[in-house]
Amino acid sequence: MSLSSALDTAKSSLMAAQTQTAVLSRNIANVNTVGATRKYAEAVTGNGGQVLIKSITQSSNTVLYRNMLDANSAVGRGNVIANGLNRINETIGDTALGRSPAALISKLGDALNTLAASPNNYELARTAATAANDVVVALNEASDTVQTIRRDADDELVIAAEEMTKLLAEIESLNRRVVTGTYAGTDVTDLNDQRDQAVVELSSYVGLTVQKRGQNDLVLYTDSGVTLFEGTARAVEYSGSGSIGAVITEGAAFRIDGVEVTGSNAVMPLKSGSVAGLVALRDETTVTYQTQLDEIARGLIETFKETSAAGAITQGIFTASGYTNTASVSVGTFAAGSLTTADVLTFDFLQGDTTYRATVSFTSGVPATAAAYQALLQTAVDTATPIGGG
Structure with a gap:
């Protein structure tokens, strides 16, 4: 080996060592960075015994990553429903305190039984009337809470659409740089980390299917098969339901790429993520509870009204106007x-x-x-x- 060849080999070794040291420093610096992966400088032996850095790679586990996305989407859906149920539970409260509709109806029954023994006692009659009013107030407050939860869920869907649009724009920008860098043979591992982290954040809103094509190009679909990202970000649209009330059991549909992904007309409905959870809370969970409240009210009205032998109906305490x-x-x-x-x-x-x-x-x-x-x-x-x- 000539002196110049030996010098070139030594220089290449030093440059390779320098690159490996730089990669190690990046790993140490990113030890607490969310989404950062471990990087590796792959060294190979070239012509004349020179040491070359072939590429910068990163640790990855495709199966683990996809499982994490699925879990993140499931948690996103579960959390919003759990939060809604906690708010519904406030309408019932501690059963030992007797403020639930069922407990108040029981108190009304006790008051009426006591009044039946002394029907001319004004104080007992007033106690029974107060108990009846407490039931009405509790049912109305519970109904108001249910509708507030539904409106809040609808407002959160508007915010979700805005946040998803921002994340998809970020993913589009990062993906373009990753593809360009991969084609040019430059280090894109940090860009990959940023893109993957944006995808993780997106998965909290909707369940995702992730695919990678040549040059590290990313493609995203919802868990129901609707395209979210393929070269460019697809439109995410939701402007709110407008009016939501006890008689309106289904809000507006959430759209991705022009396709309805929620609601009774959706042919490719979302399965997981906070968007699916918010829609389930708004159109299913709260509607079921509202139906139960309405049935309690209907039962009280039917129980307390009287029908004469001639078929005439006398208003009861729960329907009498101005009582x-x-x-x-x-x-x-x-x-x-x-x-x-x-x-x-x-x-x-x-x-x-x-x-x-x-x-x-x-x-x-x-x-x-x-x-x-x-x-x-x-x-x-x-x-x-x-x-x-x-």
Whole structure:
């Protein structure tokens, strides 16, 4: 070997070692970087014994990567549904506190049973009416919560479409640089990492099928087969449902590349990802709970209405319009010695649609204590007579 050949070999070895050291430094620097893979400088022996770096490669496991994408999509779907269910659970709360619709209906039943034993007792009637009102309030609040969850899910779908569009634009830019760099034989491993990380983020929104073609060109499909990216990013469209309410059980469809991927008309519906989860929450989970609430309300209406032998229907407490109760009546402050047997106390109160008049007479004796005075008032309420209808 000539002196010049030996010098060239030594130089090539030093350059190869320098490149390997640089790659090692990159690996150390990226040890905490999300999505970064380990890089390798592949050295080969060239003509004359020279050491050359053939290429920079990276560690990869295709099966593991695809499994991670699938898991990420499944978690994305599960999380949004779980969050929605947690909010629905707030309408029930701790069953021990008795604020769920079922617990309040049970309280109403107890109040009605107590009232049945003393039907003329105004306080018991007011307690039953209050219990009925509590049921109505709970059902209305639960229904409002359900519709709020549905609207929030719809708003999140709009955000998801925007974020997916941004990620696809990023993937398109990175993919172009990867393909160009691969064709030119330059190191594209860092670009590969960035592109793969963008794909991972995208998989949280929709389930993905990933394919790679020549020159490291990437192609993406949804888990239902709709093209997301092939050379260029495909359009992701969702502008919101507009009006969502208890009678509207299905919101607007989410579109990818012009194809509906959610809703009853979708022939290629998404299977996983947060988009699929949000649609399931908006159009299935919450709708089912709303149906249950509606059925409770219907059952109460049917139970409390009365039908005469002639077929006439009398409104019940859950359908009577303007059903109110007088909360309190001012009858003065008791003071011993201030009443005489000639005094008469009269007051009116409202129960449902009927106004009652109560009369307290002291001809049989003047009460000596506040408790005795209260007992006379209660007797007057119990024996009050209707004076008109609402």
